[in-house]
Amino acid sequence: MPPPRGTIGYGQAVALYVGAVLGAGVLVLPGQTASMAGPASLVAWLFMGLLGLPLAMTFAALATRYPDAGGIATYATRAFGPTAGGLAGWFYFVAGSIGQTVVPLTGGYYVATALGTDQSSAYLIAAVILALAVAANLVGMRLSGRVQLALAGGVALLLLAATVTALPHVTADAFTSFAPHGVSGIAQAAVVLFFAFAGWEAVAHLAGEFRDVRRDMTRATVTTVVVVLVLYAGISFAVVGTATYGNAALDRIAVGEVLGTGLGFSATVAAAVLATVISLGTTNAFIASVSRLGYALGRDGWLPSPLGRRGANGVPVAGVLTVGGIGAAGLLVGFAGDWGTEDIVGIPASLVLVTYLVGMAAGVRLLTGKTRVHAMTALVLTIVIAPFAAAYILVPVLVAVVALLYRWTRTRTRAGTPMAGDR
Incomplete structure (x- = not known):
């Protein structure tokens, strides 16, 4: 069944982008990166902001030119062939x-804190957030742009309020010993922040469902870039300036603490509501995006064929359930092993980094003019930060080996039957 078309306009696109990019990272990463790099973590945020603009514009240009559910897999296939496309996918x-373990769990931390329960209950709360997002995706992709924009606007106003009201509590002493862990601390923080900015590529998988992708994709991208950079920079400055970081438990709820300090009353409940809305919106957006990628990979022979089918309402049901199932499995493993978001986030972050390397290289090959310059800029900046992700190098290697083994096994069992990715 062909994908549904004409369901996403400019407002919905902005809402999806904001939900995908302004996600759980804004809740947990300001504290986490400040602990990693000290006040110099602001440099890492600025670097990622610099990187985010060309990344965003490159993915927007590729999505406009090749509006397919495969997204990054489609671009890599066109640029370098089906094997590169399959691996990128x-x-x-x-x-x-795996990100659908990290995002709901971040919301779970905030809700558990507001309820005054042990942090282990965050996993159950995260499971509820994940289940709601899966259910919403199974219903269909017809989102109300007005409601989505209202939610995104509410989140933006609350974060701005946290930033502004925290200013009187910012002290110069908070910026002494600016870079206690040196350049390596800044670079390592920047690697982790790839996950915070992992969202520009998400909407690309939904480009085929835009009403007018050529008109709305770039406009929505530019709008979201401005919104996200302002909010990320503001809230990270507030966390550093008020010294609201320093240990794993505090890092996880740093934004909630900033809200409480800035507004002058217990803001844990407000922070929990904010975290729930953000986590639910981000999880919903990414399940929609990644399930479409699963559909394309199943269609092209890189994942089991049931993932390459859509239901009567255009939803890739198997893809939605698979993504949700992996997220749920991650929550179970995290609970059993007592792993928090800080223990898990490096895995998807390293894979996103490799995805960006492939995507930007594809952009350099496929695009022309200004958009090609964006792709080249983002590729160079990504290459600069890549060596600092060496600790996770085995993650993409292992994924690549599993992908190639699956493809080889499927090709042998279906010998003589051409697959879409080979035609």
């Missing part, structure tokens, strides 16, 4: 699926 599919 696997990298992002695994990253996006």
Whole structure:
């Protein structure tokens, strides 16, 4: 069944982008990166902001030119062939699926704190958030742009309020010993922040469902870039300036603490509501995106064929359930092993980094003019930060080996039957 068309306009696109990019990272990463790099973590945020603009514009240009559910897999296939496309698809599919452990769990931390329960209850709360997002995706992709924009606007106003009201509590002492862990601390923080900015590529998988992708994709991208950079920079400055970081438990709820300090009353409940809305919106957006990628990979022979089918309402049901199932499995493993978001986030972050390398290289090859300059700029900046992700190098290697083994096995069992990715 062909994908539904004409369901996403400019407002819905902005809402999806904001939900995908302004996600759980804004809740947990300001504290986490400040602990990693000290006040110099602001440099890492600025670097990622610099990187985010060309990345965003490159993915927007590629999505406009090749509006297919495969997204990054489609671009890599056109640029470098089906094997490169399949591997790129696997990298992002695994990253996006494991991300649905990290995002709901971040919301779970905030809700558990507001309820005054042990942090272990965050896993159950995260499971509820994940289940709601899966259910919403199974219903269909016809989202109300007005409601989505209202939610995104509410989140933006609350974060701006946290930033502004925290200013009187910012002290110069908070910026002494600016870079206690040196350049390596800044670079390592920047690697982790790839996950915070992992969202520009998400909407690309939904480009085929835009009403007018050529008109709305770039406009929505530019709008979201401005919104996200302002909010990320503001809230990270507030966390550093008020010294609201320093240990794993505090890092996880740093934004909630900033809200409480800035507004002058207990803001844990407000922070929990904010975290729930953000986590639910981000999880919903990424399940929609990654399930479409799963559909394309199943269609092209890189994942089991049931994932390459859509239901009567155009939803890739098997893809939605698979992504949700991987996220749920991650929650179970995290609970059993007592792993928090800080223990898991490096895995999807490293895969997103490799995905960006492939995507930007594809952009350099496929695009022309200004958009090609964007792709080249983003590729160079991504290459600069890549060596600092060496600790996770085995993650993309393992994913690539599994993907190639699956493809080889499927090709042998279906010998003589051509697959879409080979035609």
